[in-house]
Amino acid sequence: MHPIIKTLIKRIGLGIVSLFFVSLIIFSSVNLLPGDFVESVLGQNRTEETVKVFRQELGLDKPYHVRYFNWLTAAVQGDLGSTFSGRNASYANQPQQSTARSVSSLLQPRLFNTFFLAAMTAMIAIPLSLILGISAALFRNSFYDRTVNASALTAISMPEFFVAYILIIFLASINQFFPSLSNVTSSTPFLERVYLSILPALTLTLVTVAHMMRMTRASIINLLSSPYIEMARLKGMSRTKVIMKHALPNAWAPIANIIAFNLAYLIVGVVVVEVVFVYPGVGQLMVDSVIKRDIPVVQGCALVFALTYILLNLIADVISIITNPRLLYPK
Amino acid sequence: MSRASDQYSAKDEVSTLFIRRTILQRSFILLSKAPFTAWLGMIIVSSYFFVALFAPFLAPYGEAQIFKVPYAPWDNVHIFGTDRLGRDILSRLIYGARNTMGIALVTTFLAFLIGVGFGLLSAILRGWVDQILARFVDILMAIPSLIFALMLLSIFGSTALNLILIIAVLDSTRVFRLARAVGMNVVVMEYVEAARLRGEKISWIMGKEILPNILPPLVAEFGLRFCYVFLMIASLSFLGVGIQPPTADWGSMVRDTGELIQFAAYDVTAALTPILPAAAIGILTIGVNFVVDWFLYLTSGLKDEHE
Numbered sequence: 328m329h330p331i332i333k334t335l336i337k338r339i340g341l342g343i344v345s346l347f348f349v350s351l352i353i354f355s356s357v358n359l360l361p362g363d364f365v366e367s368v369l370g371q372n373r374t375e376e377t378v379k380v381f382r383q384e385l386g387l388d389k390p391y392h393v394r395y396f397n398w399l400t401a402a403v404q405g406d407l408g409s410t411f412s413g414r415n416a417s418y419a420n421q422p423q424q425s426t427a428r429s430v431s432s433l434l435q436p437r438l439f440n441t442f443f444l445a446a447m448t449a450m451i452a453i454p455l456s457l458i459l460g461i462s463a464a465l466f467r468n469s470f471y472d473r474t475v476n477a478s479a480l481t482a483i484s485m486p487e488f489f490v491a492y493i494l495i496i497f498l499a500s501i502n503q504f505f506p507s508l509s510n511v512t513s514s515t516p517f518l519e520r521v522y523l524s525i526l527p528a529l530t531l532t533l534v535t536v537a538h539m540m541r542m543t544r545a546s547i548i549n550l551l552s553s554p555y556i557e558m559a560r561l562k563g564m565s566r567t568k569v570i571m572k573h574a575l576p577n578a579w580a581p582i583a584n585i586i587a588f589n590l591a592y593l594i595v596g597v598v599v600v601e602v603v604f605v606y607p608g609v610g611q612l613m614v615d616s617v618i619k620r621d622i623p624v625v626q627g628c629a630l631v632f633a634l635t636y637i638l639l640n641l642i643a644d645v646i647s648i649i650t651n652p653r654l655l656y657p658k
Numbered sequence: 659m660s661r662a663s664d665q666y667s668a669k670d671e672v673s674t675l676f677i678r679r680t681i682l683q684r685s686f687i688l689l690s691k692a693p694f695t696a697w698l699g700m701i702i703v704s705s706y707f708f709v710a711l712f713a714p715f716l717a718p719y720g721e722a723q724i725f726k727v728p729y730a731p732w733d734n735v736h737i738f739g740t741d742r743l744g745r746d747i748l749s750r751l752i753y754g755a756r757n758t759m760g761i762a763l764v765t766t767f768l769a770f771l772i773g774v775g776f777g778l779l780s781a782i783l784r785g786w787v788d789q790i791l792a793r794f795v796d797i798l799m800a801i802p803s804l805i806f807a808l809m810l811l812s813i814f815g816s817t818a819l820n821l822i823l824i825i826a827v828l829d830s831t832r833v834f835r836l837a838r839a840v841g842m843n844v845v846v847m848e849y850v851e852a853a854r855l856r857g858e859k860i861s862w863i864m865g866k867e868i869l870p871n872i873l874p875p876l877v878a879e880f881g882l883r884f885c886y887v888f889l890m891i892a893s894l895s896f897l898g899v900g901i902q903p904p905t906a907d908w909g910s911m912v913r914d915t916g917e918l919i920q921f922a923a924y925d926v927t928a929a930l931t932p933i934l935p936a937a938a939i940g941i942l943t944i945g946v947n948f949v950v951d952w953f954l955y956l957t958s959g960l961k962d963e964h965e
Contacts, residue, residue, distance in 0.1 A: 345797055356809055484947055487893070488912055500919060500922035595805065599893050613808055618899060620813075621812075633800065
């Protein structure tokens with residue numbers, strides 16, 4: 328078998344295994360709840376009957392592995408259970424007419440919003456940071472390099488909400504260019520949506536560009552100092568030819584890795600930024616549910632985030648395997 | 659001597675006296691060679707620690723002392739005004755240094771205790787212990803740590819103890835990887851083999867044979883992990899699930915005074931109120947980064963500018 332296919336199958340298998348374990352961890356988290364959470368969720372108005380019905384609905388009377396399997400098959404089909412909130416009062420009186428909403432109906436519109444924000448950020452951040460990183464590596468130790476590097480270090484050290492607030496002060500409060508609240512809805516037209524999301528996207532861009540630019544720079548410098556590049560230079564090749572023909576094929580893998588790593592980082596950064604700008608995305612939903620201790624919603628959000636994170640890392644590895652020149656020409 | 663200094667002379671080399679210096683003198687020489695950024699970093703970090711240690715003497719009012727006027731403007735009585743409940747911002751900033759940094763330090767120490775302990779164990783024992791630990795860490799790292807922390811906090815509740823334990827365990831995965839990787843290089847050394855043949859216990863081999871030899875990268879990592887933990891706790895507090903009121907903490911202070919930012923056009927000082935704790939977080943992280951950079955440069959000469 329071709330070594331590329333072999334490596335690919337191995338890597339994808341590993342991804343599936345980690346997905347399985349991650350889902351197991353997320354599922355098990357409910358069982359870690361201290362005390363009898365069925366009673367605490369239903370609150371003061373619970374009766375013995377409602378507790379029993381709720382238990383049955385959650386499947387707590389079944390063995391562990393059956394419950395996990397049921398949960399997983401439902402989750403794969405897009406059914407993540409229903410929320411805890413809105414259960415206590417009405418549910419206690421009429422168990423049949425539950426007011427609880429399904430988690431997936433809560434998640435769906437927010438998922439789109441979050442991916443919209445992430446995509447917008449990625450479209451600005453990726454080209455910008457690649458240009459900055461590569462040029463900083465080429466003009467290493469120049470004044471330009473030092474300035475870019477120092478400002479990147481500063482941006483990395485700042486918490487996201489600090490960057491967000493600074494942007495709000497200058498762009499939304501003193502000069503009212505952009506709104507400081509990004510209250511998009513599903514009916515918001517596209518251009519207005521972009522306009523409303525500019526400040527959160529800009530905040531995320533600043534934070535991720537710093538990371539991406541530093542990593543790109545480091546990997547290019549690393550590459551340019553390898554012996555075969557020196558050899559190419561000593562042969563008398565032109566500078567552009569050295570970079571295009573010799574350096575770049577080997578640079579794709581690290582660059583793809585860096586981009587995917589930072590997109591994964593974006594997923595986490597999104598949580599804080601969404602809260603600052605009251606942007607209705609998955610991150611905000613997750614934080615709200617954590618405060619309300621609405622476990623099914625938290626589980627659903629965590630699953631979405633973990634899934635995206637693992638997939639992005641998988642894609643990065645697949646790209647670096649496919650573009651690896653050493654694997655392209657097997658002995 | 660009239661000889662040019664770039665010429666090598668064996669006589670010169672032999673005749674130079676080896677000067678025995680005390681630790682104090684050596685560190686003085688070291689410090690005098692430190693670059694500007696390292697100095698800046700050290701000054702920042704030490705002043706933060708000074709404020710944290712002497713908070714009760716420096717703060718004009720108590721941490722949770724409530725005054726009559728909420729959202730008081732900046733004046734002589736309350737230098738940075740008061741917050742929503744009428745608590746003095748300056749005092750809370752000063753106490754916040756103690757709480758936020760204290761919790762972050764304890765968490766980082768705990769993370770290192772767990773991470774280095776299991777990492778070295780994994781490096782020494784190899785075999786199935788290593789396999790199980792390494793795979794387990796891989797799985798933990800497959801979930802973004804902020805998301806994982808949020809999920810665990812929603813289950814166990816947001817108390818300071820839970821916060822410390824959860825973040826320490828999640829962060830120890832990174833420490834584990836580093837300790838295991840650098841430990842592997844030392845485990846194969848002859849003196850470790852000799853210690854094994856002497857019949858020393860695993861705890862001895864870990865603590866006396868391996869640990870002293872992998873200390874420099876671990877110390878540098880400690881600084882970086884501290885920054886990371888510190889930012890993570892600040893983010894969690896900012897989201898309202900970290901350190902809980904009335905304990906003063908920079909992250910939750912930003913959250914509490916956040917709405918003041920809307921008034922920047924009318925009163926800049928009001929808008930600066932939430933910026934102060936956020937800046938306090940950022941400046942400390944920058945300071946620690948500068949010190950760590952210099953330390954890494956000293957211990958390994960491994961700096962990407964180094965050619």
